[in-house]
Amino acid sequence: MTAAHVEQPHRPEEHRPERQRVERFSAVAVAAVIIGFSTWVLLTLPLQPALILVLASVLAFVGWTTINYTHPVRSRKVVATYLCAVAFQLVHMAEEYTGHFPHEIVELFSSPRDWSERSFLLTFVFGFGALWCLAAAGALYQVRVANFMLWFYALGAGMLNAISHFVFPILKGGYFPGLYTAFGHLVLSVLLIYFLIQETRRLKTLEADAGRAEPSRQGEGTRTGSPLRRTSRRAHGLPQRRASSCV
Numbered sequence: 001m002t003a004a005h006v007e008q009p010h011r012p013e014e015h016r017p018e019r020q021r022v023e024r025f026s027a028v029a030v031a032a033v034i035i036g037f038s039t040w041v042l043l044t045l046p047l048q049p050a051l052i053l054v055l056a057s058v059l060a061f062v063g064w065t066t067i068n069y070t071h072p073v074r075s076r077k078v079v080a081t082y083l084c085a086v087a088f089q090l091v092h093m094a095e096e097y098t099g100h101f102p103h104e105i106v107e108l109f110s111s112p113r114d115w116s117e118r119s120f121l122l123t124f125v126f127g128f129g130a131l132w133c134l135a136a137a138g139a140l141y142q143v144r145v146a147n148f149m150l151w152f153y154a155l156g157a158g159m160l161n162a163i164s165h166f167v168f169p170i171l172k173g174g175y176f177p178g179l180y181t182a183f184g185h186l187v188l189s190v191l192l193i194y195f196l197i198q199e200t201r202r203l204k205t206l207e208a209d210a211g212r213a214e215p216s217r218q219g220e221g222t223r224t225g226s227p228l229r230r231t232s233r234r235a236h237g238l239p240q241r242r243a244s245s246c247v
Contacts, residue, residue: 022070026144034061046111052164056156064151068196071203072142073150078195079139082150085188086132089157092181093125099177108172128157150196158189 034057041050073079102115131149138146165182169175 023144026148027065027069030061030064030145030148034058044113046105046109046113046115048109048111049105049115052160053156056152056160059155059160060148060152063155063193063196064148068147068200068203069144071200071207072144072147073139073196073199074142074203075195075199076140078150078192078199079136081188081192081195082139082153083136085153085158085185085192086129086136088181088184088188089132089153090125090129092178092185095181096178097121097125099175101177104172104177108168108176150192154189154192154196158185158192162186162189 038054038057041053044050045053097117097120100117102117102120105111106113106115132153135146135149139150162182162185165176165178165185169179
């Protein structure tokens with residue numbers, strides 16, 4: 001009877017791509033901030049603009065979490081478009097301020113709540129202006145929360161705000177502060193939404209291509225593994241394993 005002792009070839013384990021776990025803390029934190037912000041505007045501002053801000057926050061959160069939460073923006077084109085939109089936002093708010101937008105809102109809806117121009121400037125020009133700039137810096141480093149602010153402009157400060165500025169003059173029967181720059185808001189918000197969706201599709205495609213390429217790279221490394229091990233044994237002066245037989 002002959003027994004052969006042959007080294008068994010190395011069999012690579014089946015490649016199983018691991019699903020990357022996505023942190024959810026950012027979404028929870030932003031949801032908590034939205035609840036607090038919505039409560040504050042509903043209790044302090046005239047009801048109509050408060051409802052617009054609440055709706056903008058909800059739409060932005062839905063767009064952010066369903067489209068690019070797992071794929072934060074990396075394209076400079078998206079960030080540049082967003083910064084152009086923020087610059088235009090400042091121009092738009094200059095028109096609102098010179099036209100006494102807070103006072104006009106109170107008069108239009110006969111709101112019992114006062115809205116001073118000082119409060120308007122501090123909160124929506126300077127306060128949000130700082131947040132817009134910080135969001136641009138965060139987006140350059142793929143910070144998830146910063147991406148929420150991109151959506152908040154695109155769907156809220158941009159699109160929803162622009163549509164409301166087309167409605168206000170109809171309700172008043174004449175010019176309403178912010179009307180002249182509302183169309184620019186609409187164009188930039190639509191452009192930003194398009195770029196955000198396009199960027200998400202691009203990143204998903206790159207991720208899928210990388211996932212398909214990984215098994216082939218591991219297979220090539222495995223096929224070259226045996227000769228490398230034999231070469232390593234020779235380099236260290238070790239005898240090579242050969243098939244032996246005994247009778």
